[in-house]
Every structure is written in structure tokens, then in C-alpha cells.
Amino acid sequence: MVWVGNREIAWCPGCGNFPIRTALESVLKELPVPPQKIVLTSGIGQAAKMPHYLDTNFFNGLHGRALPLAVGIKIARPDLTVIAVSGDGCNYGEGGNHFIHTIRKNLDLTILTHDNKVYALTKGQSAPTTDRGTMNNLDPQGNENRPFNPLAAAIVMGAPFVARGSAGDPDHLKEVLKEAILFKGTAVVDIFQPCVTFNHINTYQWYKDRVYRLGKPLPDRYEALKTAEIWGERIPIGVIFRDEGVMPRQSDRIIFREPPEDKALGAMLSQQHFK
Amino acid sequence: MVWVGNREIAWCPGCGNFPIRTALESVLKELPVPPQKIVLTSGIGQAAKMPHYLDTNFFNGLHGRALPLAVGIKIARPDLTVIAVSGDGCNYGEGGNHFIHTIRKNLDLTILTHDNKVYALTKGQSAPTTDRGTMNNLDPQGNENRPFNPLAAAIVMGAPFVARGSAGDPDHLKEVLKEAILFKGTAVVDIFQPCVTFNHINTYQWYKDRVYRLGKPLPDRYEALKTAEIWGERIPIGVIFRDEGVMPRQSDRIIFREPPEDKALGAMLSQQHFK
Amino acid sequence: MELNLLIGGEAGQGLASFENTLVDILSKLRFRFFATKNYMSRVRGGHNYHMFRISENPVHALSGDGWDIVVALDRESEQRHKPDLKKGGLFISLEMTEELNKQAREKYGRITAANEILSGVVLSAMGCGDGDIARIEGDSLDPVRTGFSLANKWDVADRYPLSTRAGNHYRLDGNQALAIGALLGGCQFMAGYPMTPSTSIMVYFAAAALELTVHFEQAEDEIAALNMALGASYAGLRSMVATSGGGFALMQEAVSLSGMTETPVVIIVGQRPGPSTGLPTRTEQADLNFVLHAGHGEFPRIVFAPGSPAEAVLLARKSFELADRFQIPVFILSDQYFADSQQIIEEPLDTGIIAREYNVYGSDYRRYAITENGVSPVTYPGLGDALVRVDSDEHDESGSITEDLNLRVRMVDKRLAKFRGIRDEAIAPTPMGEADADVFLVCWGSNGPIVKEAVERLGGEGIRVGGLHFGQVFPLTPGMIDRYGLHRRKVVAVENNATGQFASLLKRELDITVSGRILKYDGTCFTVNELCNEMRTYFRKV
Amino acid sequence: MELNLLIGGEAGQGLASFENTLVDILSKLRFRFFATKNYMSRVRGGHNYHMFRISENPVHALSGDGWDIVVALDRESEQRHKPDLKKGGLFISLEMTEELNKQAREKYGRITAANEILSGVVLSAMGCGDGDIARIEGDSLDPVRTGFSLANKWDVADRYPLSTRAGNHYRLDGNQALAIGALLGGCQFMAGYPMTPSTSIMVYFAAAALELTVHFEQAEDEIAALNMALGASYAGLRSMVATSGGGFALMQEAVSLSGMTETPVVIIVGQRPGPSTGLPTRTEQADLNFVLHAGHGEFPRIVFAPGSPAEAVLLARKSFELADRFQIPVFILSDQYFADSQQIIEEPLDTGIIAREYNVYGSDYRRYAITENGVSPVTYPGLGDALVRVDSDEHDESGSITEDLNLRVRMVDKRLAKFRGIRDEAIAPTPMGEADADVFLVCWGSNGPIVKEAVERLGGEGIRVGGLHFGQVFPLTPGMIDRYGLHRRKVVAVENNATGQFASLLKRELDITVSGRILKYDGTCFTVNELCNEMRTYFRKV
Ligand SMILES: Cc1ncc(C[n+]2csc(CCOP(=O)(O)OP(=O)(O)O)c2C)c(N)n1
Numbered sequence A, B: 001m002v003w004v005g006n007r008e009i010a011w012c013p014g015c016g017n018f019p020i021r022t023a024l025e026s027v028l029k030e031l032p033v034p035p036q037k038i039v040l041t042s043g044i045g046q047a048a049k050m051p052h053y054l055d056t057n058f059f060n061g062l063h064g065r066a067l068p069l070a071v072g073i074k075i076a077r078p079d080l081t082v083i084a085v086s087g088d089g090c091n092y093g094e095g096g097n098h099f100i101h102t103i104r105k106n107l108d109l110t111i112l113t114h115d116n117k118v119y120a121l122t123k124g125q126s127a128p129t130t131d132r133g134t135m136n137n138l139d140p141q142g143n144e145n146r147p148f149n150p151l152a153a154a155i156v157m158g159a160p161f162v163a164r165g166s167a168g169d170p171d172h173l174k175e176v177l178k179e180a181i182l183f184k185g186t187a188v189v190d191i192f193q194p195c196v197t198f199n200h201i202n203t204y205q206w207y208k209d210r211v212y213r214l215g216k217p218l219p220d221r222y223e224a225l226k227t228a229e230i231w232g233e234r235i236p237i238g239v240i241f242r243d244e245g246v247m248p249r250q251s252d253r254i255i256f257r258e259p260p261e262d263k264a265l266g267a268m269l270s271q272q273h274f275k
Numbered sequence C, D: 001m002e003l004n005l006l007i008g009g010e011a012g013q014g015l016a017s018f019e020n021t022l023v024d025i026l027s028k029l030r031f032r033f034f035a036t037k038n039y040m041s042r043v044r045g046g047h048n049y050h051m052f053r054i055s056e057n058p059v060h061a062l063s064g065d066g067w068d069i070v071v072a073l074d075r076e077s078e079q080r081h082k083p084d085l086k087k088g089g090l091f092i093s094l095e096m097t098e099e100l101n102k103q104a105r106e107k108y109g110r111i112t113a114a115n116e117i118l119s120g121v122v123l124s125a126m127g128c129g130d131g132d133i134a135r136i137e138g139d140s141l142d143p144v145r146t147g148f149s150l151a152n153k154w155d156v157a158d159r160y161p162l163s164t165r166a167g168n169h170y171r172l173d174g175n176q177a178l179a180i181g182a183l184l185g186g187c188q189f190m191a192g193y194p195m196t197p198s199t200s201i202m203v204y205f206a207a208a209a210l211e212l213t214v215h216f217e218q219a220e221d222e223i224a225a226l227n228m229a230l231g232a233s234y235a236g237l238r239s240m241v242a243t244s245g246g247g248f249a250l251m252q253e254a255v256s257l258s259g260m261t262e263t264p265v266v267i268i269v270g271q272r273p274g275p276s277t278g279l280p281t282r283t284e285q286a287d288l289n290f291v292l293h294a295g296h297g298e299f300p301r302i303v304f305a306p307g308s309p310a311e312a313v314l315l316a317r318k319s320f321e322l323a324d325r326f327q328i329p330v331f332i333l334s335d336q337y338f339a340d341s342q343q344i345i346e347e348p349l350d351t352g353i354i355a356r357e358y359n360v361y362g363s364d365y366r367r368y369a370i371t372e373n374g375v376s377p378v379t380y381p382g383l384g385d386a387l388v389r390v391d392s393d394e395h396d397e398s399g400s401i402t403e404d405l406n407l408r409v410r411m412v413d414k415r416l417a418k419f420r421g422i423r424d425e426a427i428a429p430t431p432m433g434e435a436d437a438d439v440f441l442v443c444w445g446s447n448g449p450i451v452k453e454a455v456e457r458l459g460g461e462g463i464r465v466g467g468l469h470f471g472q473v474f475p476l477t478p479g480m481i482d483r484y485g486l487h488r489r490k491v492v493a494v495e496n497n498a499t500g501q502f503a504s505l506l507k508r509e510l511d512i513t514v515s516g517r518i519l520k521y522d523g524t525c526f527t528v529n530e531l532c533n534e535m536r537t538y539f540r541k542v
């Protein structure tokens, strides 16, 4: 059992989820809003347990469905800071349709994905981000699918803020997370997360040998796209794309605790009312 | 009622689906395989009725699910020519998750989408490709979502063949369709299809004023991406990206009518058998 | 006295506009009517027809007794429907409507005036003259008068004089009634993906969002729709979705999520003939079992099936109250026939809006505190010091994942304990006909008013039958029916499906043996006449 | 004589490897055993335990009578399970296993040797000596002998001498049995998305694909999985999917599609406690209703629920035959307890592979030709001149969309007509205990063997009870049970759920009143002892 403070945490010792949790916890503490005004949504998987290990509101829902929950919450309550956090299988696999369409909605949301390139909770199958050729119990001859590039997909869907962090560089990760959450609009962050139990390829050391921090975000979408697709000996992390020009929708209209007035509804109803 | 030959067709007179049907029909006739070896899959919508109006095998399945049907068929029967054809709502909306992941599978399939930028069969709601600001009964204040660009998405997912056709240019469309179907690998074609009943913006004339034919496909993915995103006064059609380098998987392994042999299964079973 | 009218033609010929024009005039003139339609799943062509029953008495079903007037906008309509014209009825042929169109174009410069001219013909047949049409305004007035002259020419004026009229009333179709009920129930959030026959609920809600503090969100799929609604409900808004069988199929996992997280939500399922895509624009009642058992695992629910727009307003409103009270999913079963039938409502509607309560708790708040009745105190993020932690895994009182198996049992018991309160609230079925008859017809949902009229008609013929319409189909409690002594009577179920799903439910839940099943599954509704015939046969056989 | 052993510890401490080592040795030595496990939904930490029952008699359930040996790899295991150690039983403490690990490392240079040493202790307790272990090969042999010495040291050698052993047998867990049954049934295509407790069926199938002409495809989600399987089935391969409640929830629409298009498919649902995510690694039988009513609309289906691996092989094999024969979806209900229990099968298995038939038709082929028994001739694309046209809308005989409402009725009748043939094929329940007892226990699925042993044990005590295990839970026909006169007896249902879903089904389908329900829903299976206690209480009350 791993304990952090007086919390028992159900992750394996050494899991990349721990530094991500620590980074997120300190960012949440530094936000200009109290924890009561923050809601985390998540799906099912190891990463999706995250909300249980932080002191905020949360809705830990279904595998793959963290995003539509977040959309419903944000539309209902523009006053809340809404962050969806789940694994790569959850957000890009089972939940892939929500990933592409939530971005298109242009709400002021943060989408965090722990990218361990594996279905960890179910013990090691290929995730959308798994490299070709990777072998596991359901891919005994090696995964044949081209890996899904979440950052490139997010850019193409029109996300105004697209970034990558790494559990192996927690200080940098903290900065990225903070910038993402404070960004006004849909912010997408993919986070490299070593899974010490099931992923023996993309280890801390593997990332350490490759990852470098980007400087300023790239202003040009195509440059950003190219950068998002850099993979191999050198892999960039940081804010890859940031577009200030887009105003998120729906930030002003308050309907919570503002029930429709009898009079207004009466006026509508009167069209069906014949006296 | 519209009749084509002795077929009654349930589309509105003037619908952009007619020229697409004619083009597809003549391509199918020119293919080096008999109609018995061709399978069309489709979902639900106006476009999805297409297979009923052609003389091949078909599986007209569920709204949004033309692609997994096609995947199952192609894996079972590499000897068949498999074409999935449906509307933009079907393939990119309800079926968006299959769109992105089917491409990653790299099978020898063709994916055709009639892009009328509207949910026509349900009478006019916004589709994923609908422009921002478009008004309709469910978007009385105008659609707020960024439009989905299917070609850009396909390129980013790694599709080796990505093209656009237009019902308003049937000769060109026919060429594009033929090239797509003959291509060995996943070929994605988005087809502009005027809906004369529900889409009063993207009309034949609108396309006529804008559409131009591309020359050779662009060899560079980023150039192709840029081209895929050109929108406005001038809109390119044609094969935007074509990568010969990728071999589709699974074209060789025949299992149809080759049931496992008693002996082979016996050998496996013997691991569980103790004498 | 009544007038039964059918107008048939192709999709795209303006049948729906005619319906709107006529019912609008009828409503304004306070005529009692029932209107419904039968249409194909295509935008142009095919064969559609709209049916109107205009009467001195309140009418809420098709009589099935033949047509007084048939209007054929194409040859197919003539072939199909002219045979059902009553003796002495008026057939308005293609040629006659062409004359009508000509006048519309020539006299009024707009083809839509044809709708008003034809309405004038109908009004004249009903005995209306210039004096009656004061409530019709502006543009329409003169074309209606043209219709009067045509009626004279076609010798149909005053043939079906309707003297009594309704008072103060509402005119609604089933989907409007559901949407209004939802708004009255304090619903502020709806997410949806278009699907016949429930799309128009979304359309109504989206339109309401222009005027009221409510929101409609078009989702990328039905999975997202229900998850969004659960998110919005969790965040503080009464929420709903509406769909049909195939879309509801995609919502199953989130239904179970609602059950586990105890997040209230209202789910409207507009039934159409299945399986799968089936007949997308027709009617059926074959998803009862699917809705009763939707979602994996065990959790409490309520299923309503209103029979009339008035009941729909009432039950939709109540659904939101009960969903919140018990923190459960509440289902409303509708169908295409119900959704697309317009009629007038003469009973008064309670139009007061009810709303969610917003209680504030401190930092020791536990979302799943175990209570006697299974219902935990609820609050929403950002109110007071409470953190609201909800979880799809089995959880402890504070919402944290648990694998404590004793606690698991207590949590199951807590959730299922709500059934007690739910059963206490059960809404009794509506009795019809003779309370002490030997034979009882039972029905649910849209068949209610049809069965009611059939029971009354049979009673008029001296055939003693009782009837029960179930507006609440689940749970079924002995208290709902004990006064009717159904165990001693012959029970006949009337259902729009092929297997008699409600009949089986009565067996399972209340040990009632249904001895006869009158089932229809061709995609159309029953008519009163059809039901009466079935019952007469039944009595001959018994 | 038998030996009951429990080993407990954290996830990641090698409990599963120990289980594998021990059952492997036991199998080779032809001991009769039953092994199952109880584990948490995490990869490391928490509390897991594995249970073994090794016996002279065939054993297929946990006895629940206490443990002869408890091995605790951590303090929590000691606290939880030492109290259940039988008087005189052996407790192997943390300190003792540490000694064992030390020997493994020092003597054999590999920690995994500890599994063999511990197995040696157990074997010695069972009376094994050097002479018995000839069938154990190579590396393992010496560590097992080390275990023998430890057993001597701990004074447990020969304490539970097991003299009789099984003959020729198979060793399988529930999921292996299902996968093997599927392969024997000619299944060549499986698509899936990982989900406990069904993932290992996929693992087995994916491994089989390395050797056999079958294919496993990992899908992007469960919706895709079932649609792929339907595509493959349409194209010519017997196909299946396996999942659990939440994944099955996502397959509902495609279930209905299978019904409408008459595309055969086999669907395995491994149940776990819900609603929603619930307790992902525990056991329950609460998805019966969900599976019975899965998919919108009305269409025929069969639902099996095997109780033993042998029955699982048989029914899985048969599922493919019946799915093809009637062109329907066939469901197999399993659960985590069933999936994860390993045992030996002594009855002979029919290991002949059956296969689909490939008939060839001409150009006048009609996929949905209406026949007396509802089954149309079937062929596949590319065989002969036939075109194979299938449609999710209502369709005519050739597979074209139709809105002909008379044809609609005939097509519904055609599909439902298959129920007649299906009912004729119904597999009778397995009787247990006294055929003329006044009290009958009924159960389904994994409870079968537990109830069987309980009934026998009670019989041994002079308590006369009969029992019926239903391997087929739907449809239920009078013919399946008429010889047992259940209407005259007291029927008690045993189910792993909180509401007694099968009991309600018996009421609805066969009008059998279940007077007692023994229900368990804490995520664990029944033990024989527990059931016997419940029954003794029941008899005291009656
Ligand atoms: C509908 C559904 N399908 C499958 C599962 C089983 N399941 C639980 S977690 C998981 C994969 C988790 O992978 P990922 O999202 O990458 O999270 P990780 O465990 O790697 O952090 C799966 C398939 C489920 N809970 N629900």
C-alpha cells in the first residue's frame, strides 16, 4: 500500500501517476478559486482514480466518458473550474468521439490525459498511443495499429491550447498544468506517464533520454503540428500551440439557480392556449 | 417518386446523392471484380440508403456504425472489395470514434462520406461539418461548434489516401472514386453533396463558384494538411494525399472456409489435458 | 355529430402545412378535434396521410369508422383511401385540389393559400359561415371564404354541423406536452441527438432556450447526451434527454451510472417499430421491457407512460420532482403516434413551475450518507463548504471507492430501500367503463384514450367491460389495483407490440393472469372501431 | 478426506503465480481440486486471496467449512483469515513464508522457487512422498522436495492423506472452457475490448489465433466490437464477443441489429457487481434481466448460463450451432467467480470441431425468404451468383427497405416464428437431490455446483431437498420442468443478486411461485456451508 499523507493510494509504488498527482495538487492549491469551485471528472482506469486523491468536487464516471460529463457540468455552471482527467485508453480510445467533438465545442475546459501507452487497469493491452509492434496478451504478434497522436488531433480539431507534459519533469509539468487550467478555452494536455508495471519500453529513463523542453509555443498551426509529430530520438514537451484569439462560448449565461419565470413560460404557453 | 431505370429511389429530386450514385455505379462496373465480390456497408441517413440502389452485396447497419461492419467483413474476407458509404453525421458524428480508429488499422478499405453538412434524414440539424453560425431547428441561434475537417483528421490519423470529390463535378468524382477503391490501403473520400431540401447555403452553385480541381496529390503531409484546410473563396477537390509506401495489413491470411483443424486445436487443448 | 377527414399525398406536397393551418383555425374557433399522421421515412415522395377527427364531443383517438371527406393529392392516395370513404362522403380529387391551387395562386399570389381555402371547405362542411370566423385573422380570412364558396359548389356545406364547442383550452401534440411538462417540472438542461419521433421535444426545448433560462445542447452521440445530462444534474440543474430505441440503446451504461451515482435524470423514450432501425417514422410499444431493465445491475427506477397530452404534462412535471426526491432515473415512455398527435386539452393545467432545492452543507458533507429511506441529503458543487464527490464504483458514504464488502451490502440496501418510498408514491391506473364488469381491458401509454372510447362505445351497445389505463407502468404495486379485483376477472391486454410485454409484467409483478392479448404491430395505432371489433369477437369466443 | 487451503496477501506478491504452480502440479499428479480467488481492482497492494480445495471426491465449489491451512503473506491476511482456520489447522505465518523465500533465493537462486516449495508443503500434507512426484519435471522437483522437509518440520506431513485420484482429465478455468467451447463450435472471429472478468477469454482466443485459423481483433470500443463481429459473421465466419455489464451496455444497439438482420453471433457476458463500475473484480449475477431484454424491439434469442467448465464447453459449442441454425444472437451468462475458478473435468469432452455450412445460391437469392419456421436459407458474399443484402430497417425478402405494413407484420411473424424451433430445442435443467422432495432449490449459472453439493450434504443429514440447475435460462418452457411438478412444491431460488431476478422470471414465464429467495450480493460466491445453513434456517421456519 502506498500512503501519501493520510491517504491510501491504489497505484503501484513508483507509478508515474504520483508525480502528476503532486503537480496537479499544488496547481489546484495555487488557483485563485477555492476547492469547492473546482470539479474534476474522470472515467475508469488507473489515471481515472486521480480525483479520489485530491480535495475537490469530483464525478468519477464511466470508462471513456469523462468529457461529456465535463461538458454538462461546465454548461450548467460556468462559474466552476472544470478539469477532465483520465487515461489514454479512456480519453482517446473508448472516449475518442468525445475527445474530437468536445474540442469543437470550444468551452472553457481542461482535458488532461495520463499517457502511459497501455491499458493498465486491465493489465497491459495496447492503447491508442501504443507504438506499432508492441507485444502484449491481446497482441501476441505485436500491435498493428498506427499510434494515435493526441496533440496533432487536438490541433486539427481546433483546440486553442495544446501541450505536453511529462511525469519525469514535474516542475515543468506543474507550469504546463497551471497554464492550461488558467487558459480561457479548451486546453488539451497529454502527459507522459511511465507505467512501471506494464510498460517496459516507455520508462522514466526512456523519456529522460529523449524529452526536451520547448521554448515559446509555436504561433503557426502547421509548425505546431509538425512539432507535435516529432517522435524518436528527441521528443518535445511544453506548450505546443496557444491561440489567444478564440473566445470560449457560454461563459456569461447563468442559469443555475435562475429557474424560468412563470411569466416567461406563460408567454410561451399562451401560443398553445386558446380562450 | 424518383425512378432511375426500374429502381424507385427515396431521395428528393435534384439531390446531390444522384450524381454520386451514378458515379459509384459506373466505377463498380469498371472494377476488375464481379458485384458478388463487392460489399457495401452503410449506416442510417439519406446517404446510407445508397447500397439499396446498387447491385452488390450490402450490409445496411446502424447509424454511425458502417466502419466497424466494414472492418469485420474485410478481416473475415480479404478477398472482398469492401466500401463503407454513409453521411457526414453518420461517419463523423455518431461514428467519429470508428472513423479515427478504423484509419489507424490500415486495412484495405474505402471510406466514402456524402458531406451535405446537415443531418438530412432527421430534417436539418447541424452535422459535424456544418459551418459555424448556421441556423436550424436545434440551433436557432446558430451552430457554435468549429467544423470538423475530415480530410485533415484522416491525414493526421495516418490515412495513406485522402481525397475530396464533389457531386457537382461527376466526371472528376468518378476518377477519384475509382482511384480510391483501387488503392491498396485505407482510402478516405469526402464528397460534397448538395442537399436541396435542407442546406440552402452549400448549394450546387455555391460549390460551382468555389471548387477547383487539384493537380497531382501533394507528396508532403503538411502541404496536404494545409490544402485540406483551404476553405472559403476557393476550395480544392481531388486526391490530396497519396502514400504508396504503406502496405495494408492482413491481405494474405485466409481463414474463410478454413476451419481450425481438429489436430491443431487438439495440440492446444493438450496443454489442459492430463492423462 | 362529427367529421372525419383524411388528406393523403407525397412527402413534400405540403400535407404538414395543411395540418398546421387547419388545426390552427380549429383551435381558434374552439372546435374539438384530434389530428394524427402516418408518414414514411423520407423527405420527398412516398405516401403520407394526415387524419382529422372534428367533433362535438371531446375526441382523443381515431374512430376508424370511415372518412367523411378524403382529399387525394396523388393517385396513390385515391387508390388507398377512397375505398374507406363513407357512403355519401366527399371525395376531393386531384383535379379538384388542382382547381384549388389555381385559385390560391391566381387570387392570392401564394400557393400556401390553398391550405386556407381547403380549411374553408372543411369549416363550411362543419356548418361555419361568415359569422363564425371572426377569430381568424388577416391574410387567411379571404381564402377561407373562398373555401366556403367551393364547399357550396361541391355541395358539402353544412353537411356535418357541429354545434357545441370547447371553452378555454390548450392545443398540444404529445411531444409539446412532454416538453411543457419538463419545463414546468423545472428542467433547465437537455442534451440530445436527433432521432424520430423524439426530435421535436428537442426542437421545442431549443426554442424555449431562446426565451427561458434553460439550455439545449446537441451532443455528438446519445452516449454523450446522457452523460452531459448527468453532469449538468450533478452540477445543479434538473436535466433530461429524449430519444428512441436505438439511441436509448446507447444510453444504457449511463442509465446504470445514474442508478449508481444516484444522479437524478429524466429520460424520454419515444418508441417506434424495431428491432434496430425498423420503421423509423411509425408507431409501436415494444420497448417496455427494454426500458424496464435498462442498465446493468440493480437500482430503483420509475417508468411512466402517459396516454394523453394532459397526462403527459402532469407526469413529465412529476418526473422531475420524483427523480430529485429519490435521486433516480425516471423514464417516460412515449411513441410516434403519441408524439405526433395533436389535440385539445380542456381540463385545466397546473402551470406553476416547480424547482430544485438548494441546500447548503458544511465540510463534513457526505454525498452518500446512509439513511433509513435510502435517500441522502444532496447539495451541489460550490454551495457552502461541502465537497460533492460521486463515484461509479461502489463507494463509501463520502463517495470514495470502496471494496469493503459489508459496506457494499449496506449500499445496495440503501439504494434499493428507495423502492419503498417510490412504491408509496405509485400513481394508480385510470379506471374506465364498468367497475364491476367481468372483463377488464388493460392498457398503457398512448392506447389509453383509444381503449377508453372503445370501452364506452361497447358499453353503449350493452357490452359490459371495464378498463384500466396505466400511466405508471413501473413499479406496479398491489395497492394500485386492489380495488378492481382483477384476480377474479378476465383481463385482456391491449398493446402495440407482438408479444404482450405489459401482460407479462402484470403476471410477474402482480400475479395477474392475462387471458387475452389484443396486439397490433404493423406500425400504426389502433382505432376505436378496430378495438371494438376485436372485443366483439372476444365476447363471441368466450 | 480433503484439504482446504487459503493464501492471502497483496496484489503483486505473487499469489497468482503460486496458484498456477500449485494447480499445475496437482493436475499433473491427477489430484482433484477446485481453486478460486478473490481480488481487488488494483495492480499492487490491497488484499487478495486464493482458495484451494483438494479432495478425494470430485469438488466444484468452496466448502466454507474453514481452512486446514492458511498462508498469510501480510498482516492483513493474518487478521482476516486466521480466525477461519479449523481447529488443529496449520497457520503459515509471514515469518514462515519469509523462511521459505529465503530458501528459494539461497538454494535455487530464484524467488519463484518459493511457489514450488510451498506446493511441496501442501503435497506433503496430502500424503505425497518422493515416490508420488514422478510426474513433476526438472527445475521444480527439488524445491518440491524442500517443501516436503518443511512440512515435516512444521509437522503437517500426511495430515490430510488423499488416496484416490482422478483419471484422464482436463484442467480449466471458466473462461478457458468458454473459449475452448467457442473454438469447438467453429468460432473463427472474435472482437473485443478488455473488460474484467472477460478479458481472459480474449487472451485465450488471441493466443489461439497464433496456431489456428481464427482471428482476434481488439476494437476501439464495445460498440465496434459487436459490429465487427456481425460484419465477420455476415461475411462468413462464426463470430463472438465477450464483455461485462458496462461493455455489454454499449452493445445493445448491435444486439438489436443482430435480431433484425438475423445475423448469428454469440455474446458472452461475464457478470460482476453493479450498477455501473461497481466492484469490477468481484462476482454477481445481477445482469440476467439486462441480458434477457437487451436491445430494443422484439426478436428471438437464447440465453445460457453454464454452471461448470464441462457445461461451459458444451453450451458454448452449442451456442454457435444454434446461433447459426436460427440466425439469432445467443448469449452466455458467466460471472467473475465462474471465470476465475479452476478445476478439473473428469467427464469426457466432445472435442470434435463443428463448422458453418456454406450453401451456394443463384442470382434469385433472397436473404429473407419467408419460410414456415422463420429461418431463411443463408449464404455469404462471393459464393455463387447470389447477392447478400441485409438491412437494419424493416425489409422485404430480398433485403430492400420496405414500408409495406402488411409485409412488416409478416416479417415480425417470421422472426418470432423461430421461437417455436428454439423452444423445441430447449435444454432441460439438471436435477439434483431427491426428485420427490417437497422443497426444491432452483439456481442458474455458477451456482449450479454449489447448490448441488449443498443439496447432497443436506440429503446426507436427512433433510430431503431437490434441486434444479438451469443451464438454459431463456426461453423457459413447460416441457423443461413438467416432470418435477414444481407447481406443487415449495421452490426456493438461490441467486447472487439482491432481487431474485430468476425467481421473477420463473413467475412470468412458467407461473411458478418462488416462496423463498436465498440471495447474496456482497461480491463473493456462496459456499456449500453457507447454503446449507440458509436451508436449515428455512426448514426451521417452514
Ligand atoms: C465500457 C467499459 N469497457 C471496458 C472497461 C474496462 N476497463 C477499465 S479501465 C480500462 C483501460 C484503462 O486504460 P487507460 O484509460 O489508459 O487507463 P490506465 O489504467 O492506463 O491509467 C478498461 C478497458 C470498463 N470499465 N468499461
Ligand SMILES: Cc1ncc(C[n+]2csc(CCOP(=O)(O)OP(=O)(O)O)c2C)c(N)n1
Binding pocket: B044, B045, B046, B047, B048, B063, B086, B087, B088, B089, B090, B091, B114, B116, B118, B119, B120, B121, B122, B127, C193, C194, C195, C196, C222, C246, C247, C250, C277
Ligand atoms: C443511434 C441513432 N441515433 C439517431 C438516429 C436518427 N438518425 C437517422 S439518420 C440521422 C442523421 C443523418 O445524417 P447524415 O448521416 O449526415 O445523413 P444524411 O441524411 O445527411 O445523408 C440521424 C440522427 C438513428 N437512426 N440512430
Ligand code: SF4
Binding pocket: A010, A011, A012, A014, A015, A016, A017, A046, A047, A116, A120, A121, A194, A195, A196, A197, A198, D043, D044
Ligand atoms: S499498473 Fe501502471 S499505471 Fe497502474 S498504478 Fe501500476 S504503474 Fe501506475
Ligand code: SF4
Binding pocket: B010, B011, B012, B014, B015, B016, B017, B046, B047, B116, B120, B121, B194, B195, B196, B197, B198, C043, C044
Ligand atoms: S433531404 Fe437532402 S440529402 Fe436527403 S434526399 Fe433530400 S436533398 Fe438529398
Ligand SMILES: [Mg+2]
Binding pocket: A045, A087, A088, A089, A114, A115, A116, A117, A118, A119, A120, A127
Ligand atoms: Mg493508459
Ligand SMILES: [Mg+2]
Binding pocket: B045, B087, B088, B089, B114, B115, B116, B117, B118, B119, B120, B127
Ligand atoms: Mg448529412
